[in-house]
Amino acid sequence: MSETVRALEGTAAGQDVALLLALISAVAHACFGALQKGRHDPWLTRGAIDLWIFFLAAPVAVFVVPWPVGFEWAVLAGALGIHFAYKLTMALAYERAAYTVVYPVVRGTGPLITLAFAAVFLGEHYGPLQWGGVALLSGAILGLAGANLRAVQVVDAAALKMGLAWAFVAGLLVAIYTTYDAWGIRLTPDPFTFLAWFFFITALDFPLLMGVRLLRGTAQVTGEVRALLLRGLIGALVAFVSFGGIMLGTRIGKVGEVAALRETSTVFAALIGWAVLGEQVGRLRAALMGLVALGAVLVQAG
Incomplete structure (x- = not known):
């Protein structure tokens, strides 16, 4: 499998595969975001997801793929810090504001910054x-956030503002981790070494945090523990597809293009809200979703 990935790097076929991985990742990430914002405390949900990721990734990292060597350990340590900050800000945002408001803000903030980072730090040219396509995509996604915000019944305005602020910070961290992870997976000779060990070590933080919050009484399990663990297992499997897919895509394709296409996850998130949660789409949101798709098309056409 590693040889196949390396053979696709820098080829037209590799770019097609990278874009397909980005689309699959977009669908998976929309599902992943919805799983985090459910009837359970978002801190506990993320802890349950990471707990499963840890146990599922451990045997692959330890017994199947080559171990990291030398500087690769430092790269993984950097990924641990960046992704912990991202998960922390996402939990803080979901704790204070609705999923349909938070998610588009996070996803709309990142694409333009990711494109700039890829151009500056990875030497990619656009x-x-x-x-223009990325600007249109980002603007339409943020427009979706505004439309969703107007439809939400605000109970606590201060909490909503803080939720939006944390969502904006999370969006900046999305751009940072997308660029950093692309650099890291390209640096590692075997891409699956980076993937397996990334999932293994970055899943340590929130289970520990979940335990601390439960012991201190700052979080409570609302509903059955079995339901929380099942949600965690589903979330872990979706995370492998979402984060693993986008990282492989950035290894064999251009980071900015792959990241922009991945942000069509906001369209899929809106469709999930309509089909599963019974939310109304409306003409404005439908038009904005069309602009998101048009922005992604322009990125590829360019």
């Missing part, structure tokens, strides 16, 4: 049409 044309005016691609910059």
Whole structure:
């Protein structure tokens, strides 16, 4: 499998595979976000997800793939810090604001910054049409957040503002971790070494945090523990597809293009809200979702 990935790097076929992985990751990430914002405390839900990720990734990391060597350990340590900060800000945002408001803010903030980071730090080059496409995509996603915000019944305005602030910070961290992870997986000779060990070590933090919060009484399990663990297992499997897919995509394709296409997850999130949660889409949101898709098309056309 590693040889196949390396053979696809820098080829037209590899770019097609990278874009397909980005689309699959977009669908998976929309599902992942919805799983985190459920009837359970978002801190506990993320802890349950990471607990499963840890146990599922451990045997692969320890017994199947080559172990990291030398500087690769430092790269993984950096990924641990960045992703912990991202997960922390997401939990803080979900704790204070609705999923349909938080999610588009997070996803709309990242694409333009990711494109800039990829150009500066990874030496990738993009044309005016691609910059325009990403700007349109980001603007439409943030427009979705505004439309969702107007539809939400505000109970605590201060909490909502804090939720939006944390969502914006999380969006910045999305751009940072997307660029950093692309650099890290390209640096590692075997991409599956980076993936397996990434999932293994970055899943340690929130289970420990979950335990501390339960012991201190600052979090409570609302509903059955079995339901929480089942949600965690499903979330872990979805995370492998979402984060694993986007990382492999950035290894064999251009980071900015892959990241922009991945942000069509906001469209899938809205569709999930409509089909599963019974939310109304409306003409404005439908038009904005169309602009998100058009922005992604322009990025690829450029």
